[in-house]
Amino acid sequence: MNHSVDISADNLRLDDLGTNLSRTTALVGAIALAAAIILAFLSESSRPHFFYTYVVSFTFYVSLSLGALFFVLIQHMTKAGWSVVVRRLAEGIACNFVLLALLAVPLLFGLETVFHWADPEHVAHDKLLKGKAPYLNVPFFLVRLAVYFLVWIVLSRFFFATSVRQDATGEPNLTRRMQTVSFPGMLLFALTLTFFSFDFLMSLDAHWFSTIFGVYYFSGSVVGFCGLLPLAIYALQQRGRLERAVTREHYHDVGKLLFAFVVFWAYIAFSQYMLIWYANIPEETGWFLVRQESNQWRNVSIFLLVGHFFLPFVLLMSRHPKRRLHILVIGAVWMLLMHYVDLYWIVMPNFNEESVPFNHIDLLCFIGMGGLFVGSALRRLQDCSLIPVGDPRLEESVTFENV
Amino acid sequence: MSGVDTTPATIEEVPKKLWGYLVEFEDAAELVSAAERVRDAGYKNWDAHTPFPVHGLNDAMGLRPTRLPFLVFGAGATGCLVGLALQFFTNAVDYKYIISGKPFFSLPANIPVTFELTILFSATAAFAGMLVLNNLPQWYHGLFHSRRFARVTADRFFISIESRDPLFEEQRTKALMESLGSGGEVEAIWEEE
Known part of the structure; x- marks a missing residue:
């Protein structure tokens, strides 16, 4: 509170690092993604695999930006002071929705491959899908998709642009306006995220339904983002950015959020599992049956339970790993990977019920979109300060200490 | 005063x-x-x-860091084991009763009670421990x-x-x-x- 911290000597801009790195990552990403697409179109047999794994990677990177948008919204809603120095990174990552909207386009060519409800022949012989057709049909799906991305782009743009404008003016009114918008913003966020997860993940097995599914995807999204944030801070500090502004007090709080959402994910995942397991109704149990009947998918299920909950629960419980960035970042990267495994486990059994089909196409998709994702975020943060220097709570955030 | x-x-x-x-x-x-x-x-x-x-x-x-976390962790672990043991004894040993065809001792059904007892024990230990240590x-x-x-x-x-x-x-x-x-x-x- 009283210890004044001088951040004037801090390097708060990406400068040439942004240009070079964003170019490199975007190039690597574009090449990898192009390679995956070419591979998919050279061989007829790997095309379905490509589209399914494309859904995995797409929902993975969308979830990271959603997690970032949630982070920005919740900080404004709670008028949080501690998080100001890391909020700009979240604002930048949330702005990736423009890129992600573009990345949704290739998927439109594989709708019939991935979604049974989009295939008229399949629907004609399926009584359940016929009944769900008023919601699950291609035109309405496209309208919803457009609405989701419109909401996300407008929201993330608003917070990024307003915050950057405040860098110059330092006007407290802008903070007040962002706080006002954050409340209806959060409502829109919750609705769009829920229906997005219904449309893209739950409808892969359109006979199945789970009302908690949106919350499940949300919990994973925040885990993913809280994994990405320490990694971003680590990468920036290694290159001499934000060295004084972001301290172990901030790592500690980001680590707490990561830990909390690891537990929250487990809570939601178990809530979903237990009700279906207990009721034991065939139309609900089918989804879990696929994931525990085949040996390989059962192993992935157990791996998720251990790796996405038990391991991080024990390792992140103490304050010491959370306050040491080089240890926290290991846990963060681990959780990012586990979040990918989680989505892979949701999507891929629809493609192959027997075995885990992981191969180079999965990897190329993951790296491809990842490269573009990182490149786009760096490009966004290129022309502004890496912390909101005009925020009235900046001083509070810089000198913040955990009790 | x-x-x-x-x-x-x-x-x-x-x-x-x-x-x-x-x-x-x-x-x-x-x-x-x-x-x-x-x-x-x-x-x-x-x-x-x-x-x-x-x-x-x-x-x-x-001030040295508080010892409370260790106390709470120990109490939580105890609560977890007590919850499991309680359900094992009552459902699978003392009074076997078939409920919707589930096994007598089936872990998913036991998690809620185990979870609640873990919380109850840790919260009580945190509160009482805070008083005692202060x-x-x-x-x-x-x-x-x-x-x-x-x-x-x-x-x-x-x-x-x-x-x-x-x-x-x-x-x-x-x-x-x-x-x-x-x-x-x-x-x-x-x-x-």
């Missing part, structure tokens, strides 16, 4: 002894830097008093004799050094505390013997 006379000279019949010294600060920043000096002087039986939690005061006072409740404290100490719940910050501290010497301790304060005089606290 009220009704206690703070001036020792007025009641001469009762023998008094020095409980310690009290000094007042107007803001938290002053308190923290003063606490650092008392810590560095090597005192053990002293305390800082604030109306709200002050960030960084723990370090400034040289020496609470205390029905009597030497500082109750000070009238101006009442403002510690509103807008003032205090440091007190007790006379039972091995380093306590009336003149030297008083001099140290006088050098800390923001002009407010050092108050000697007397209590009945």
Whole structure:
């Protein structure tokens, strides 16, 4: 509170690092993604695999930006002071929705491959899908998709642009306006995220339904983002950015959020599992049956339970790993990977019920979109300060200490 | 607290002894830097008093990290095992009863109770442990004799050094505390013997 911290000597801009790195990552990403697409179109047999794994990677990177948008919204809603120095990174990552909207386009060519409800022949012989057709049909799906991305782009743009404008003016009114918008913003966020997860993940097995599914995807999204944030801070500090502004007090709080959402994910995942397991109704149990009947998918299920909950629960419980960035970042990267495994486990059994089909196409998709994702975020943060220097709570955030 | 006379000279019949010294600060920043000096002087039986939690005061006072987390973890683990054992004994040993065709001891069904008992045990341990480690409740404290100490719940910050501290010497301790304060005089606290 009283210890004044001088951040004037801090390097708060990406400068040439942004240009070079964003170019490199975007190039690597574009090449990898192009390679995956070419591979998919050279061989007829790997095309379905490509589209399914494309859904995995797409929902993975969308979830990271959603997690970032949630982070920005919740900080404004709670008028949080501690998080100001890391909020700009979240604002930048949330702005990736423009890129992600573009990345949704290739998927439109594989709708019939991935979604049974989009295939008229399949629907004609399926009584359940016929009944769900008023919601699950291609035109309405496209309208919803457009609405989701419109909401996300407008929201993330608003917070990024307003915050950057405040860098110059330092006007407290802008903070007040962002706080006002954050409340209806959060409502829109919750609705769009829920229906997005219904449309893209739950409808892969359109006979199945789970009302908690949106919350499940949300919990994973925040885990993913809280994994990405320490990694971003680590990468920036290694290159001499934000060295004084972001301290172990901030790592500690980001680590707490990561830990909390690891537990929250487990809570939601178990809530979903237990009700279906207990009721034991065939139309609900089918989804879990696929994931525990085949040996390989059962192993992935157990791996998720251990790796996405038990391991991080024990390792992140103490304050010491959370306050040491080089240890926290290991846990963060681990959780990012586990979040990918989680989505892979949701999507891929629809493609192959027997075995885990992981191969180079999965990897190329993951790296491809990842490269573009990182490149786009760096490009966004290129022309502004890496912390909101005009925020009235900046001083509070810089000198913040955990009790 | 009220009704206690703070001036020792007025009641001469009762023998008094020095409980310690009290000094007042107007803001938290002053308190923290003063606490650092008392810590560095090597005192053990002293305390800082604030109306709200002050960030960084723990370090400034040289307090060791609390042992509470270990207590809570142990209690939580105990609660977890008790919950499982309770359900195992009642459902699978003592009174076997088939419920919707599930096995007598089936883990998914047992998780909620196990979870709740884990929480119950940890929360109780956290609450009771916090009281015990803080020496609470205390029905009597030497500082109750000070009238101006009442403002510690509103807008003032205090440091007190007790006379039972091995380093306590009336003149030297008083001099140290006088050098800390923001002009407010050092108050000697007397209590009945």
